[in-house]
Amino acid sequence: MTEWRIINEGEYSEAMHHAIDEVLTEKMDNGEMRPTLRFWYRKNPSVPMGRFQAFEDEVEVEYAQEKGIEVVRRLTGGGAMFAEPGNVITYSIYIPKEQVSEGFKESYEELDRFAVEALRELGVDADYAPLNDIEHESGKLGGAAQLRKDNAVLHHTTMSYDLNTAEMLRVLRIGKEKVSDKAVKSAEKRVSRISDHADVERREVIEKMIEKFVKDKEHEKGSLTDEEVKKAEKLSEEKFKTEEWNKKL
Template sequence: MLCINNIYTDPYFNLATEEYLLKNFSEDIFMLWQNEPSVIIGKYQNVLAEVNLDFVEKKQIKIVRRLTGGGSVFHDLGNINLTFIERNTNADFDRFTARTVDLLSKLGIQAQADNRRTINVNGLKISGSAQCVHKDKVMYHATLLFSSDLKTLTATLDSDPKQVENNKDSKIYVQSVKSPVTNILENLAEPMDLDYLKDFVFDYFLHEKEGNGMYKINEEDIRAINILRDKKYATKEWNFHGKTEKRIPEPFPIPANI
């Protein structure tokens, strides 16, 4: 498995990175990453039903539609994101959640997963996940709330029903299942900072299986990812309407060192 410590925090770039890796790499992948303040909506959701547009505009919070289904989540630099991409014709997404619960247990966090693969501590959500299948590959990604601004999270996802009522183009869409949340930081017996958590998580998956190795996103990757970013993930057509330009170059050439 290739393990990628993604240092970029532009949500348009990072969502494009996931699609690029999913569609162009033959190796299994784990990626650890973070986004600057943003709301990431599911592929089949209606922005107007999920996001407080006045608030996000005032706070300059980016809205980005992802490739997977499920509900909306708020990202900031107080949470981390885990992405797994594997070749698998018989997807068992529960095992990804189980691996995350096991990781947390080694940090002294007694977490439980429910039937929606939400991870909770003391009945409060610290992680949500989503997944998709592309040909013979699967992608699963999850958030881990560590020290996120929960007031901003709540305000961002507190949409005004009138936004949908007043829009004639609104169609049937997937609605988020709202849950009370908490931060990992508030549930630790011993103090820990975010950098320690990031190092621990990355090291855990890097050494999870013999043969895993690190991979650094290179200039060739970045050029290809930025094409996808600019033509899809940074566009209003995709983020608000789920539509893209007719032609986005795909697949991108796989770098020679893979």
């Protein structure tokens, strides 16, 4: 049985996190790395935007610039999300493609099952919702996206722990709604937060997720290597921080 590396550390910029995703996915694709689960810790509020989205259609650009909100285009598809340090939970799974179901529906459900089980044990009535969401009956808790290479799969998921819904509406162009009480209430019906359903710290949620993930796996707590960090730092500067990548100029 392959031993998994579990990374639960490392505070970085949004651009750096996406660069790490690319570096580790390439290593997995080339057979140079063992399977890895990595939790993200952000330095600043940000908007990870879907790879195929148009920058100015998704983000209130002036507001994002004024508030120092970092906007970064992901490697994966899907929609734009708002992320705040301490108020979201994001994890990435880097896994050999042969260990992932070919069907997207099956693979999303399988790879996020540990997170759903962890939330349920903490008192959050969560469930998988096709194609790529985790939901509570009161709204969406989070969503996942994937990148598939010849020999590897990157699967990453972001969930709302205690997201500021009003701020989300200010920075994302969700139907170009104004930030009124009515708009916030409407958004709250679509977006649910873990903290709304369980009196538990974010740290405890992550610890429970790790516990559920490793229950049937050989594993050890690990860190990014110096080589991985250096490669990601270079890629962050040359790609994920550039207007050419983020605005597709």
